[in-house]
Amino acid sequence: MTYCVGLKTHEGLVFMSDTRTNAGVDNISVFRKMHCWQKEDERVLVLLSAGNLATTQAVVSLLEERTKAPDERTPSMLETPSMYQAARLVGDTVKEVIRQSAPAGQSADAFGASFILGGQICGMEPRLFMIYPEGNFIEASADTPFFQIGETKYGKPILVRAFDTAMSFEETVKLLLVSFDSTLRSNLSVAPPIDLLYYERDSFRIGYEKRIEAEDPYMRTISEGWSQALKSAFKSLPDFTR
Amino acid sequence: MTYCVGLKTHEGLVFMSDTRTNAGVDNISVFRKMHCWQKEDERVLVLLSAGNLATTQAVVSLLEERTKAPDERTPSMLETPSMYQAARLVGDTVKEVIRQSAPAGQSADAFGASFILGGQICGMEPRLFMIYPEGNFIEASADTPFFQIGETKYGKPILVRAFDTAMSFEETVKLLLVSFDSTLRSNLSVAPPIDLLYYERDSFRIGYEKRIEAEDPYMRTISEGWSQALKSAFKSLPDFTR
Secondary structure, three states: OOEEEEEEOOOEEEEEEOOEEEOOOOOEEEOOOEEEEEEOOOEEEEEEEEEOHHHHHHHHHHHHHHHHOOOOOOOOOOOOOOHHHHHHHHHHHHHHHHHHHOOOOOOOHHHOEEEEEEEEEOOOOOEEEEEOOOOOEEEOOOOOOEEEEEOOOOOHHHHHHHOOOOOOHHHHHHHHHHHHHHHHHHOOOOOOOEEEEEEEOOOOOEEEEEEEOOOOHHHHHHHHHHHHHHHHHHHHOOOOOO | OOEEEEEEOOOEEEEEEOOEEEOOOOOEEEOOOEEEEEEOOOEEEEEEEEEOHHHHHHHHHHHHHHHHOOOOOOOOOOOOOOHHHHHHHHHHHHHHHHHHHOOOOOOOHHHOEEEEEEEEEOOOOOEEEEEOOOOOEEEOOOOOOEEEEEOOOOOHHHHHHHOOOOOOHHHHHHHHHHHHHHHHHHOOOOOOOEEEEEEEOOOOOOOEEEEEOOOOHHHHHHHHHHHHHHHHHHHHOOOOOO
């Protein structure tokens, strides 16, 4: 499994992803699930991936190759005229990879992968998309300003209840770490280190990037503090009366 | 979907279940998923069910029939010599129903159902079991004093963090309603009314029973109060610093 979240705030875009991949509980590895394309002062694109690792790596490799050999196929991630076209490019690449992986008669389910793509291209607004294994995609809106992929359920209630697009980057990271901590505690196939990336709107460069390790002091503060805070919050509610 | 929880506390057993069943979002109904067998001063057995409604109804009907016609087949739910034997009886009945539903060559997955069985028989301790669609089962322990079936993920983090077997019945109901509220908000296939049942240890009769409707004032207090309490808890944690 995997857990990745992309959020759109008034200030910009925040991305977080775990790094655990597994083929059974007895076969785990660390792989980065966050990929970035940047042309300074012109565009920043961030892609988070979940699902079959062979598929996600193939998609990223193809997107990378297109970036590096511009005469080969256009547009590349560094050349798409809009975020919408970049999402289409990712979707088309997913379809291409899955078609190649699953020849006729074989189910494509095992090769499935989903993606969150966010970023901004000069002259346009920051945008955030979720791309399905079928290659089609949806865009975040004011009503639904974030996307999750992978093991989404454990960490969703706190996002639904506490996220607000007016949050600062610092508060958003706190919220994401609470959401990740809930997930880490319940699903062994989601694990640190956790990658964090911040893109500040209209900056056209990566604003902040960090790999948060399991023993990171802030991560531990959040994890322990949240257990305590939850218990206090729970105590503050009135008990049931018969 | 469905959401049911059974917890074992020092004081006894607490059960909660929703009532929504669905065959697609355009076809929903209300069905009770909590069933009880009681022989006053001798035993109380409570069964919660999740999964294919035809299967769970068939299982409960067969268990009921056995109860009512004691010469037909023994032991019945009112006669098993122990909770362990009651869990075996439920497990065997599940296997029988699924075998009948899925003739050779057909996958049994669609007919799957899981159960939580709890109760006490005079002279023995209260016990709590989870019975799988395959008919085998596990028992709750000091390390894992509760079971969930159905849509378990949204409501699990709060149970894991806040549940303590020393909790009173009143606190346990509060906790369960927080867990149910998180689930109701995220999964349309879990819905009120919610059935609540309390069995106090060594009482050998149902201690308290209530159907909690959506507009129940305490349910609303918890739902609204928890959003507020969570936000305050979240604010109490230190923000991330770059």
